[in-house]
Amino acid sequence: MSIEIVIPSYLQPYTDNRDTVEVKGNTIGECFDSLIEQHPGIEKMLFDKNGRLHSYVGTYINKEDAYPDALTKKARDGDEVHVIYIIGGG
Amino acid sequence: MLNEYERERYDRQIIMRGFGEEGQEKLKRAKVVVAGGGGLGSPSSIYLAAAGVGTIRIIDHDKVELSNLNRQVLHWDKDVGSNKVDSAAEKLRQLNKEIKIEAIEETIDENNVSQLVGGFDVILDAMDNLETRYLLNRAAIEHNTPFIHGAIYGLEGRAMTVIPGETACLRCIYRGLIPKEKFPVLGVAPAVIGCIQATEAIKYIVGIGRLLTDRLLVYDGLNMKFSEFSVKRDPDCEHCGNQSA
Numbered sequence: 324m325s326i327e328i329v330i331p332s333y334l335q336p337y338t339d340n341r342d343t344v345e346v347k348g349n350t351i352g353e354c355f356d357s358l359i360e361q362h363p364g365i366e367k368m369l370f371d372k373n374g375r376l377h378s379y380v381g382t383y384i385n386k387e388d389a390y391p392d393a394l395t396k397k398a399r400d401g402d403e404v405h406v407i408y409i410i411g412g413g
Numbered sequence: 414m415l416n417e418y419e420r421e422r423y424d425r426q427i428i429m430r431g432f433g434e435e436g437q438e439k440l441k442r443a444k445v446v447v448a449g450g451g452g453l454g455s456p457s458s459i460y461l462a463a464a465g466v467g468t469i470r471i472i473d474h475d476k477v478e479l480s481n482l483n484r485q486v487l488h489w490d491k492d493v494g495s496n497k498v499d500s501a502a503e504k505l506r507q508l509n510k511e512i513k514i515e516a517i518e519e520t521i522d523e524n525n526v527s528q529l530v531g532g533f534d535v536i537l538d539a540m541d542n543l544e545t546r547y548l549l550n551r552a553a554i555e556h557n558t559p560f561i562h563g564a565i566y567g568l569e570g571r572a573m574t575v576i577p578g579e580t581a582c583l584r585c586i587y588r589g590l591i592p593k594e595k596f597p598v599l600g601v602a603p604a605v606i607g608c609i610q611a612t613e614a615i616k617y618i619v620g621i622g623r624l625l626t627d628r629l630l631v632y633d634g635l636n637m638k639f640s641e642f643s644v645k646r647d648p649d650c651e652h653c654g655n656q657s658a
Contacts, residue, residue, distance in 0.1 A: 332569070332635050342636075378589020387643045388586065407631060407642065409587050410566035412596035413453040413541040413603065 337365035352394035436619040444468040449539030455487040456607030470515040484600030550583040568634030570606035580626035584652035
């Protein structure tokens with residue numbers, strides 16, 4: 324099973340500057356585990372100390388909002404997962 | 414009714430399909446509040462003024478700083494130290510002498526937000542922080558006023574239009590706050606997003622095209638890519654969850 328996580332430019336320093344990472348998993352949570360296994364430094368950018376996604380991190384599967392319960396949402400072969408940070412500059 | 418000056422001034426947009434003199438008259442009657450006179454507020458208000466929006470209210474409490482000038486194109490070297498709203502109003506009045514510019518030097522907070530945006534046709538979010546965006550989003554829902562969100566960071570941007578009671582609001586898609594920081598920005602990023610916001614405001618007022626609703630537009634200037642993400646109303650949204658169309 325191969326799923327792609329699309330890494331936004333501001334998180335690419337944590338993935339050796341790669342803009343996509345292939346992961347394995349049956350859920351979005353497992354896909355993030357696979358991502359962190361390959362690039363441990365990105366964990367703190369996605370999760371808080373209690374293992375919850377930061378409230379400013381949005382998760383989209385095939386460009387659809389995965390909220391609520393994003394981590395337990397099913398992931399299927401060929402899916403594309405996007406991580407979108409809230410930004411506030413103006 | 415448009416006068417001869419207005420017919421000539423706006424000729425190139427009046428001849429657009431679906432626009433016409435009727436569309437121009439709608440713009441002339443329209444009142445748009447631009448919350449923020451900085452990176453997003455500059456391009457959006459410039460194009461709203463150029464298009465002939467009849468009343469533009471700009472709200473900002475800041476003074477112009479030298480480090481603003483890489484992106485806040487309404488403010489020039491000579492304006493450093495001046496109130497942003499006065500600097501903005503001066504330029505916009507020079508750009509279009511026929512429209513009304515209201516310069517409001519205030520900090521938007523929960524006590525005054527409703528009064529500041531009440532009675533306007535569109536609220537344009539040109540803020541530089543998320544907390545005030547949430548206040549504006551809630552006020553937009555309370556007043557049933559379209560809210561056009563924009564935000565930037567570096568060479569990235571976001572935009573989305575909210576039609577209260579019908580489409581996802583800012584709080585439906587953003588639930589948290591972000592750590593405060595001095596954000597990086599290249600001036601062209603707010604220029605892109607501010608122009609998208611102005612486009613949405615004009616389309617809404619004139620009644621043309623398809624609005625950027627239930628879609629979060631993500632601009633990646635570094636890779637010159639626009640992506641669209643599908644969003645939906647959250648029935649438990651603390652701002653719009655109880656509001657029906």
